[in-house]
Amino acid sequence: MTYDESLRARLDALRELVGLSRTRLDGATLAEAGRVLDQAAARRELSDRHTVVAVAGATGSGKSTLFNALAGVTISDTGVRRPTTAAPLACSWTDGAAGLLDRLGIPGRLRRRPVQSAGADTDLQGLVLVDLPDHDSAAPEHREHVDRILTLVDAVIWVVDPEKYADAMLHERYLRPLAGHAEVSFVVLNQTDRLPGDAADQVLDDLRRLLDEDGIALGEYGEPGATVLALSAYTGDGVGELREALGQFVSARGAAARRISADLDAAAARLRPVYAAGRRVGLSERAREEFNDRLAEAVGATAAGAAAERAWRRSAGKACGTPWLRLWRWYDDSRSPRSVRRSVPPVDEKATARQRVEQAVRTVGNEAADGLPGPWGQAVRDAAEKGAHGLPEALDELARDAGAPARKPPRPGWWPIAVLLQAMMTLVQIVGGGWLVGQIVGVMEPNLWPPVLLMIAGIVGGPCVEWSCRMAARGPARRYGLEAERKLREAAASCGRARVLDPVAAELLRYREVREQYVRVTGAVGPGESPGNGGMLGSLGAPGSGRGPGRSPARVSELSTTGR
Known part of the structure; x- marks a missing residue:
């Protein structure tokens, strides 16, 4: 048989969904979806001219009597012995149903043909009717037959009697779980001949009420849903109405596709907890920035920037300071032992940095997994933790590189002028001092004020030049420190992105792909349509076709994209 484009697209989406999810979900979770795919493929290979309808009911409901009444001949045994039907029986109105019965x-x-008469049963051509054992039989193998065949037939006629139409086992085990299959269900109240007056109408109304509570859509006023009838298979009253309804149902040749579509709805509903997010999900820009800040803190980016700024200022002081001050510093350094700079942080500092990195990874993993269904959230957290292996060591390497001796900071264009002015101040001091010494030894004519003024100018001018250089160096030193901090921050962020954020984004992208396929499975998105504009998908409503309770169209909302 052939399925329409929409059903084929949903089946293809389910097949793709199962394939994408095998590494994240266990086999038991995907078992129902796999069964639906297998059943759809198997039914597609068989006849589309036949509609397989099972007659199911409880012990004593009269389903075998109804089966015989529809066939026009006694095929299924009836009687007071219970259970009467021990094995499923089949009656086919048309040849070519062997594959379906196999x-x-x-x-x-156990295969039969109905009584054929001229002009009779033309509306039932293509019907394959199956009489099932009692679903409440005391024999376990009987119940196994019922449960197995109910998953394979195209439609079901549920036969109930006035005494057990409200049986809890029938409603809780069969009718309520199969509420989404209303369009391929008939519910028949049998044995109305046993009810006096208008009691049959009252029981039928109460049956409709119970079916509505089960979530089964009722096919009233031309709306799609289950067909509910009252009849007496014993007297034949109402059997003709059922035959007419069956004839229209079979002639449409759409029962098999509707059954597969209902199975898809049920499978999608069972899978909803592992695919539908309860809120918008993804890794926000704020979470990414906080993660980068924590890595920068762990690698000591702020301290490295401050150290670079101090180095710039020291370089400026060495270049623009007075020669006497530089000579004193050289002498002081030569007298004190040379301090060895630590290239490796102390053990306690390394442990603290590692803890910060681990905490940052856990935080960003939890942030990314927040709102995701359990298996996908765990996969995101696992990706973050796995990607973080070796991250502390990589950040330690960055810190060591940042703390290693660097080349001299660049010098601005005004430095040569400052050095020249400082040299001039020194030269003025030397000239003034030499002039003064010459006067003292009598080589030069005594005149104290010029050499003293020269020495004062040199002594005062040198520190003034040095102070001016320090003031002028504050801006460049600050910019140099900020640039060093920025580079280290970017290096740490790049390391964290490659090892943690990218694997997390890959898992979120995989979840986005399966969510898109899940939306297609629910039928909320038609063939060729996109479930989102490049964003992740939000929470969905109940999957289905919008026919009856529990089958409203899925609501799709776009989520923020993950960091890539």
Whole structure:
């Protein structure tokens, strides 16, 4: 048989969804989806001219009597012995149903043909009717037959009687779980001949109420849903109405596709907790910035920037300071032992930095996983932790490189002028001192004020030049320190992005892909349409076709994209 484009697209999406999810979800979670795919493929290979309808009911409901009434001949045994039907029986109105019956596991000895008469049953051409054992039978193998065949047939006629139409087992085990299959369900109140007066109408109304509570859409006023009828298979009253409804149902040749579509809805509903996010998900820009800040703190970017700024200022002081001050510093350094700069942080500092990195990774992993269904959230956290292996060591290497002796800071264009002025101040001091000494030894004519003024000018001018240089160096030194801090921050962020953020983004992207496929499975997005404009998907409503309770169209909302 052939499926329409929409159903094929949903099946393809489910197949893709299962393939993408195998590494993240266990086999039990995907088992129902796999069964639906297998059943859809198997039914597609078989006849589309036949519609397989099972007659199911409880012990004593009269389903076998109804089966015989529809067939026009006694095929299924009836009587007071319970259970009467021990194995499924089949009656086919048209040839060519062997493959379908083989799929149901019904042997040839249990296959029958109805009574054929001229002009009779033309509306039932293509019907394959299957009489099931009692679903409440005391024999476990009988219940196993029922449960197995109910997953394979195209439609079901549920036969209930006035005494057990409200049976909890029927409603809780079968009708309520199959509420989404209302369009391929008939619910028949049998044995109305046993009810006096208008009691049949009252029981039928109460049955409709119970079905509505089960979430089964009722096919009233031309709306799609389950067909609910009252009849007496024993007297034949109402059987003709059921035959007419079956004839219209079979002639449409759409039961198999509707059954597969309902199975898809049920599978999507079961999978919803592992695909539908309860809120917008993804890694926000704020979380990424906080992660980068924590890595920068762990690598000591701020301290490295401050050290670079101090180095720039020291270089400026050495170049623009007075020669006497530089000579004194050289002498002081030569007298004190040379301090060895630590290239490796102390053990306690390294431990603290490692703890900061580990905390940063846990925080960003939890932030990215927040709102995701359990398996996908765990996959995101695992990706963050796995990617963080070796991250502390890589950051330690960055810190060591940042703390290693660097080349001299660049000098601005005014430095040569400052050095020249400082040299001139020194020269003025030397000239003034030499002039003064010459006067003292009598080589030069005595006149104290000029050499004294020269020496004062040199002594005062040198520190003034040095102070001016320090003031002028504050801006460049600050910019140099900030640039060093920025480079270290970017290096740490790049390391964290490659090892943690990119793997996390890859897992979020995988989740986005499976979510898009899940939306297509629910039928909320038609063939060729996109479930989102490049963003991740938000929470969905209940999957389905919008027919009856529990089958409203899925609501799709766009989520923020992950960091890539």
